[in-house]
């Protein structure tokens with residue numbers, strides 16, 4: 001496949017290496033300072049664009065590709081309030097847009113475990129629920145996209161909670177899930193969910209040891225997406 005890399009930072013670099021090691025070629029590696037190279041590309045020769053840039057750049061990158069008929073696999077976090085606009089554009093252009101807050105297969109297993117645990121804990125009383133995420137200090141958004149997906153999985157299954165808030169932002173209530181975001185180098189991504197009571201504590205943790213899992217997941221989805229149409233997610237890609 002011929003892959004366009006939109007956002008050649010920490011993730012874009014690892015994705016390019018993995019893609020090349022799997023026999024794919026890279027049409028271009030686009031960053032904030034070489035966007036003019038986009039105008040020289042022939043969209044018909046690009047099979048998929050992989051977009052890992054920055055919250056404020058994602059929408060422009062994704063629109064550029066969807067408008068040219070290129071399927072997009074995006075992992076950029078922190079821009080999701082604008083996703084409905086991209087969903088509409090994808091359907092209008094009969095394109096393909098795939099988004100995941102986390103492409104790691106292990107994290108997607110963890111998402112399911114989180115939902116199952118919330119369902120079980122919903123039948124109990126006396127527990128305080130909290131979520132903690134730890135990432136490197138270059139991360140631009142908080143809480144992480146993964147933490148937001150985990151919070152949504154808890155809120156959907158645990159009746160007492162109706163919303164989430166970032167700790168320190170003054171929204172404390174028994175109906176709001178507190179998320180603590182810590183920034184400590186070189187953490188690639190750790191997520192912890194705790195149910196605490198005076199009697200005991202239940203805790204589940206996912207720890208990424210590197211960015212390899214995120215990058216490999218994005219390449220695997222890119223290999224799967226050609227020929228697919230519509231607004232797609234990990235639920236379409238995974239069989240569990």
Ligand SMILES: NC(=O)c1ccc[n+]([C@@H]2O[C@H](COP(=O)([O-])OP(=O)(O)OC[C@H]3O[C@@H](n4cnc5c(N)ncnc54)[C@H](O)[C@@H]3O)[C@@H](O)[C@H]2O)c1
Pocket residue numbers: 006007008009010011012030031032033035052053054055057060061074075076077078100101102103104138214
């Ligand atoms: N979904 C996942 O599995 C997953 C995993 C890791 C990171 N992420 C997310 O991916 C994004 C990138 O992470 P990173 O660690 O590679 O960040 P990074 O800061 O290392 O790289 C971002 C790159 O985007 C480039 N960029 C900025 N504006 C651009 C524009 N207009 N056009 C093209 N490129 C532009 C920058 O030059 C930079 O090189 C973040 O939002 C992060 O949260 C998602």
Ligand SMILES: O=C(O)C1=N[C@H](C(=O)O)CCC1
Pocket residue numbers: 077101102135139140143144145146147188189
């Ligand atoms: O390094 C990052 O930035 C990460 N971003 C994603 C998120 O916000 O959940 C995935 C984990 C790493």
